[in-house]
Amino acid sequence: MAEVVLENICKTYGNNFRAIDQLNLSVKDGEFLILVGPSGCGKSTALRMIAGLEDVTSGSLRIGGVDVVDMPPKDRDIAMVFQSYALYPHMTVFENIAFSMRLAGKPKAERKKRVDEIAKTLQLTSLLDSKPANLSGGQRQRVAMGRAMVREPAAFLMDEPLSNLDAKLRVQMRAEITSLQKQLGVTTIYVTHDQTEAMTMGDRVAVLKGGVLQQVDTPKRLYESPVNAFVAGFIGSPSMNLFEATLKGDELTAGTFAIRLQDAAFARRPGLRSYAGRKVVFGIRPEDLYDSSLESGRKYQTIPARVTSIEELGSEHIVHLSIDAVRVDSGDPDAVDDFGRASNAVAKFEPVSTARSGSEIRLALDDSKLHFFDPETHLAI
Amino acid sequence: MTRQKRSHHKLRRAVAPYLYLSPSLVIIGLLMLLPMATVIAYSFQNSAVLRRDPSFAGLKHYQAIFADPVFWASLWHTLYFTCMSVIFHMTIGMVFALMLNSDRINPTLRNILRVLYILPWLFTAVIIAVIWRLLLEPNGVVNSILMQLGIIGSKVEWFSSPETALHAVTFANIWAGYPLFMVSLLAGLQGIPKDFYEAADIDGAKAYQKLIFITIPQLMPIIISISLLDFIWTMQVFPLIWITTGGGPIYATEVLSTYTYKLAFSSYNLSQASASAVVILLISLGLTLFYIRYQRAR
Numbered sequence: 001m002a003e004v005v006l007e008n009i010c011k012t013y014g015n016n017f018r019a020i021d022q023l024n025l026s027v028k029d030g031e032f033l034i035l036v037g038p039s040g041c042g043k044s045t046a047l048r049m050i051a052g053l054e055d056v057t058s059g060s061l062r063i064g065g066v067d068v069v070d071m072p073p074k075d076r077d078i079a080m081v082f083q084s085y086a087l088y089p090h091m092t093v094f095e096n097i098a099f100s101m102r103l104a105g106k107p108k109a110e111r112k113k114r115v116d117e118i119a120k121t122l123q124l125t126s127l128l129d130s131k132p133a134n135l136s137g138g139q140r141q142r143v144a145m146g147r148a149m150v151r152e153p154a155a156f157l158m159d160e161p162l163s164n165l166d167a168k169l170r171v172q173m174r175a176e177i178t179s180l181q182k183q184l185g186v187t188t189i190y191v192t193h194d195q196t197e198a199m200t201m202g203d204r205v206a207v208l209k210g211g212v213l214q215q216v217d218t219p220k221r222l223y224e225s226p227v228n229a230f231v232a233g234f235i236g237s238p239s240m241n242l243f244e245a246t247l248k249g250d251e252l253t254a255g256t257f258a259i260r261l262q263d264a265a266f267a268r269r270p271g272l273r274s275y276a277g278r279k280v281v282f283g284i285r286p287e288d289l290y291d292s293s294l295e296s297g298r299k300y301q302t303i304p305a306r307v308t309s310i311e312e313l314g315s316e317h318i319v320h321l322s323i324d325a326v327r328v329d330s331g332d333p334d335a336v337d338d339f340g341r342a343s344n345a346v347a348k349f350e351p352v353s354t355a356r357s358g359s360e361i362r363l364a365l366d367d368s369k370l371h372f373f374d375p376e377t378h379l380a381i
Numbered sequence: 382m383t384r385q386k387r388s389h390h391k392l393r394r395a396v397a398p399y400l401y402l403s404p405s406l407v408i409i410g411l412l413m414l415l416p417m418a419t420v421i422a423y424s425f426q427n428s429a430v431l432r433r434d435p436s437f438a439g440l441k442h443y444q445a446i447f448a449d450p451v452f453w454a455s456l457w458h459t460l461y462f463t464c465m466s467v468i469f470h471m472t473i474g475m476v477f478a479l480m481l482n483s484d485r486i487n488p489t490l491r492n493i494l495r496v497l498y499i500l501p502w503l504f505t506a507v508i509i510a511v512i513w514r515l516l517l518e519p520n521g522v523v524n525s526i527l528m529q530l531g532i533i534g535s536k537v538e539w540f541s542s543p544e545t546a547l548h549a550v551t552f553a554n555i556w557a558g559y560p561l562f563m564v565s566l567l568a569g570l571q572g573i574p575k576d577f578y579e580a581a582d583i584d585g586a587k588a589y590q591k592l593i594f595i596t597i598p599q600l601m602p603i604i605i606s607i608s609l610l611d612f613i614w615t616m617q618v619f620p621l622i623w624i625t626t627g628g629g630p631i632y633a634t635e636v637l638s639t640y641t642y643k644l645a646f647s648s649y650n651l652s653q654a655s656a657s658a659v660v661i662l663l664i665s666l667g668l669t670l671f672y673i674r675y676q677r678a679r
Contacts, residue, residue: 053579074585086576090598099594100584151584 002064002077002154002187003029004050009059011045011211019045020211023059027155030185032178033216034202036192038234038333042211043191044159050189051080051157064154079148083160085140087132087147093119094128097146118146121180137165141173145180156181156188162197174201195235199223207231209331229378232283232371233330238318238346242283242328244375247275252282252370255324257303259367271381272372280381281328281373286318288369289347291355297364305363307355308343317349321363331378417662423655430651442656451632452657455640462551462622462636463615467608469555474562479596481563482570502560510624513553514540540626543633550622550634554615562607569603570596609672613665637661 004027011020019042027033035043048054050061052073061069068076087096095102097118098111106114119125122142132140141161148156161177162170178201181188192198198205199219206216207230215227226232232240245254250266252259259282266272272280290297303323311318320343327344347363355361372381423429427438446452477498481491504512516523517539527533539549577595586594597604619638622628628639637657645654 051579051583053582073579073583078583080580080583082576082580084574084576086574086580088577088595088598090601099581103581103585103590103594147580 003027003062004155004187004189005060005062006046006050007060007062009046009049009061010057011042011049011054012057018211020049023211023213025206025213025216027187027189030187032181032188032190032201032203034190034192034198034205035208036195036198036205036234037208037214039193041208043193043208045211046208047080047157047159047189047191050076050155051078052076077154078157079151079153079155080157080159081144081148081161083163085132085144085161085164087140087143089132092129092131093124093135093143093146096132096143097124097150099147100151114150115146118149121149122146138169138173141165142176145177149184154187156186156190158188158190160192160194161190162192163194170197177201195237199235205235207234209234225380226371227380229281229283229328229373229380230331232373232380233332236285238286238348239330239332240283240285240371241289241345242281242330242373243323243325243344244279244328245282245325247272247278247280249276252280254326257324259303259365259370260301261367261370264368265370269372269381275372275381279375281375281378283371283373284365284369286346286348288366289345290364290366291319291347291349291353292362292364293355294350294353296350300364300366302362302364305345305361307357307359307361309357310355312351315351317351317353317355319347319349319353319355321345321347323363328373328375420655420658420662423652424659426652428652429655431649435652438652442653443660445653446656446660451635452640454632455635455637458547458634459616459636459638461547462554462618463612465551466554466558466615467611470559470562470611471604471608473555473559474566475600477559477563478566478570479592481567498563499560501557502564504557506557506618506620507624509553509557510621513549513556514625517549517553541630543630546626546630546633550625553625554618554621557621558611558615561611565603565607566600569600573599605675606672609668609675613668613672616665616668617661 006023006025009020009023012018023046035046037043045054049056052071056069060067063076094115097115101111119128122145124142124146127139162173165173174197204216205219205222207214209230215222215231222235226235229242233242243254245252250261252261290300292302305321305323307319308322309320322343323345349355373379374381424442425438426435429435480486481495515521519536519538524536537545539545578591581591581595617638622634622636622639626634628635641654641657644650644657
């Protein structure tokens with residue numbers, strides 16, 4: 001077990017493309033850190049640099065206090081779980097798990113003892129003689145975990161290990177990996193583009209965009225206090241609704257509607273007053289928007305909206321809306337998927353809502369849950 | 382649809398695949414099975430082809446060729462020529478494929494090498510035979526270079542000396558045949574996921590361990606398939622040997638194909654030639670069955 005520290009890490013490729021820019025990150029001993037971001041944000045590159053599979057252009061990288069920048073992967077005391085699992089198809093489960101011990105010249109009896117222990121932990125005992133081709137996705141995933149565990153490394157590195165599984169199995173494996181990590185207490189860095197994994201698995205989450213670290217924090221704080229519009233848009237599903245508005249006194253005006261802000265909103269953000277008479281970006285999460293005809297929405301102020309489509313999920317309705325305001329792009333490429341052409345906002349309504357596609361409704365919003373961002377820098381106010 | 386119409390439709394559906402297959406089956410039957418059956422029949426006849434009413438000879442011609450020391454010499458030469466060719470085709474093909482697949486070699490150089498290494502494949506057997514006859518003649522380039530390097534003291538008659546002739550034709554055949562292995566193994570190497578090597582790097586595998594534990598097992602299906610095919614093809618090589626040495630000197634490079642040819646068209650003993658051809662057929666058939674079984678098992 002060890003602390004992993006990245007200081008001013010940069011990665012520039014031959015064509016001058018900078019994949020990682022001044023990355024500073026400290027992963028505490030035994031911590032489960034999630035690296036998350038949209039495709040091409042540099043999260044896998046960062047993980048591969050920690051593993052030693054990519055050269056570091058500049059900066060310092062320490063694992064357990066030792067500078068490992070010039071060390072080959074085998075000497076870094078890490079183990080990696082690949083997205084494809086990288087299980088050798090010609091070897092049995094036993095041989096796959098024991099491979100690193102075999103390379104290290106460990107005696108057969110020692111290999112068997114260790115593999116048996118791991119197989120028991122991962123419920124693979126009955127599958128030790130099987131070849132990977134005969135295993136299910138979840139079993140292969142467990143074998144990949146076993147191969148990482150057998151080395152008793154200082155840190156686990158996992159590169160989107162659940163992305164090849166179906167949705168149901170992913171939920172199960174999410175829980176299994178989390179509990180295994182807690183049980184082993186090994187420092188773990190886990191890369192994913194799935195923010196549900198990010199929010200549910202890690203002690204802390206580091207959000208990357210364009211090779212630049214945006215925010216590192218606990219999932220809860222990341223969700224409640226995003227440092228910029230990108231993090232606000234990226235974390236949460238569906239994404240936070242972001243709109244342009246003008247702050248006039250204590251009112252936020254956009255198009256044909258105005259939202260009155262409470263004193264508490266200004267008290268929490270002293271900087272907000274300085275935007276008086278100027279444009280500001282405000283954000284609200286889909287779960288903080290309500291159907292005003294229902295009890296849950298009656299206590300909030302309302303704005304006019306037209307329902308464009310509804311996804312009935314049983315436990316909730318995802319309602320796509322059109323409101324008279326200019327939507328702001330958070331810079332998250334995945335967020336575009338949440339909005340159709342006709343809609344510019346998304347809300348989560350209770351399943352008892354009677355709102356129908358095409359109907360004009362009053363949309364209630366919890367103004368205490370509003371987020372504010374600078375329209376130029378997109379930084380949180 | 383009436384019952385009659387339905388059964389007519391069923392019959393048409395059942396017959397259709399055989400109708401599509403029939404042209405190729407007729408061609409294979411006329412050009413392969415019929416000659417093969419004829420050769421087998423000839424091997425049991427006295428004065429086959431030469432007489433209108435040849436008599437039944439039983440196993441006489443088989444006994445004759447098995448009693449002929451030249452046949453056994455030819456069989457040994459064929460096995461030596463084939464085994465050495467296959468082993469070196471595979472070894473050279475593997476080394477070149479690994480070189481061409483390596484990131485450590487400059488990409489431009491790799492492209493140039495790729496063209497150079499594949500060149501032998503572009504030549505027909507006749508051209509290869511002519512090239513190597515010129516290179517290996519007593520006053521040729523090879524002798525000149527070896528003498529300048531001090532490896533040999535006097536000119537060697539590579540194709541004319543009984544000690545060197547078989548090695549020389551085997552060498553020429555190795556040179557001509559390795560590109561098939563190289564191209565096939567290179568395609569196989571490019572299909573091995575990079576993750577396997579990265580996982581092995583993290584596990585602490587050295588280069589030779591990666592070769593033994595990952596590369597070779599991953600290439601094994603290709604290695605076995607191509608080796609078996611090469612074995613079958615090389616056993617039947619005729620033009621290269623015929624043009625370079627003609628099976629000589631003093632039967633030093635006589636292989637089953639040249640032995641059979643001479644029996645048929647020099648001695649006009651077509652019955653014994655047929656018996657010899659049947660022996661070649663049986664050896665090839667054994668290997669082919671082994672290849673088919675291996676392919677099925679996969």
